[in-house]
């Protein structure tokens with residue numbers, strides 16, 4: 001079960017007299033908590049992953065929509081949702097994706113290289129087996145901030161000529177061959193997996209599009225709340241909030257102790273002018 005991150009801190013920011021949008025429903029932890037606080041106001045939640053959407057339908061009281069927050073305005077119009085005083089983006093993946101989805105989000109299990117949240121055409125397997133060297137190198141560098149991007153990209157090309165790279169363990173072996181052994185806090189394949197996940201789901205472009213629409217939809221003094229998990233996401237959010245009042249909230253030591261995923265989380269709250 002996914003533990004909602006910074007839940008209490010988010011609840012403090014929620015205005016109980018307005019409606020709320022949870023743009024990344026996931027396993028519903030935040031949506032449920034916010035609904036409890038704002039009832040009889042309403043929560044509209046959006047989830048791109050079909051399996052999570054179907055699970056979420058069991059939660060009473062939440063208006064759940066299967067789709068992407070890239071279509072936020074369209075969805076809001078369709079369900080005629082108004083008086084929006086808060087919108088939450090809790091970025092990245094859920095516990096479900098790692099533990100149950102079997103879509104290759106983790107290098108700790110041998111699964112097919114899929115990495116999709118949605119039903120789009122693009123998969124990690126297609127990228128790894130088809131993209132040219134320069135493009136592979138670029139995503140590893142830009143989305144993974146991987147210093148050995150070129151070496152890994154070259155090794156991918158070499159390996160796929162011999163045998164198609166279809167699962168996570170094959171990819172881990174490829175990365176292992178490409179990078180020099182170094183004792184490090186993070187696993188050597190972490191950055192490669194992050195880069196592929198971001199590319200498959202177009203996460204950074206989507207975030208920008210979601211934020212633009214969210215801002216337009218909010219009432220005056222309404223709040224956009226974004227929980228990000230790495231510097232690429234946080235940079236986009238920080239830039240977006242540059243000209244509006246905003247604040248940064250970090251998880252407490254207590255929360256980090258109880259939930260490892262909270263370690264890298266940052267919550268930014270921006271207030272609509």
Ligand SMILES: C[S@@+](CC[C@H](N)C(=O)[O-])C[C@H]1O[C@@H](n2cnc3c(N)ncnc32)[C@H](O)[C@@H]1O
Pocket residue numbers: 002003004005023024025026027028029030031046047048049052067068069070090091092093094117206
């Ligand atoms: C960190 S989880 C959210 C967890 C949630 N706050 C909870 O308490 O259970 C992020 C979720 O966003 C979903 N997601 C990713 N991109 C999306 C998009 N463009 N539109 C809607 N949902 C998206 C993922 O499928 C994932 O379930």
